[in-house]
Amino acid sequence: MRAVFVQLQCVPGKTYEVADALFEREVASELYSTSGEYDLLMKLYVDEADDIGRIVSGHIADIPGIVRTLTTLTFKAF
Secondary structure, eight states: OEEEEEEEEEOTTOHHHHHHHHHHHTOOSEEEEOOSSOSEEEEEEEOTTSOHHHHHHHHTTTSTTEEEEEEEEOOOOO
16 A cells, blocks of 8 residues: 545635545545645555546545645655
């Protein structure tokens, strides 16, 4: 399993609704509210063989209230 981080930019006033929807879908391992350009930072674990693009587009980015996502892949833990 590898960790993947996804930052989410939400429609103003919809951050809590987006967070609730993510928890309902049980996608996130951890979810944080953040300051700056993005509103939420999500950590999830995916199998090496999983298609992260399909996971993000099919289980995350289609949630109403999400404007933009930024996905960061990880390679090695120190």
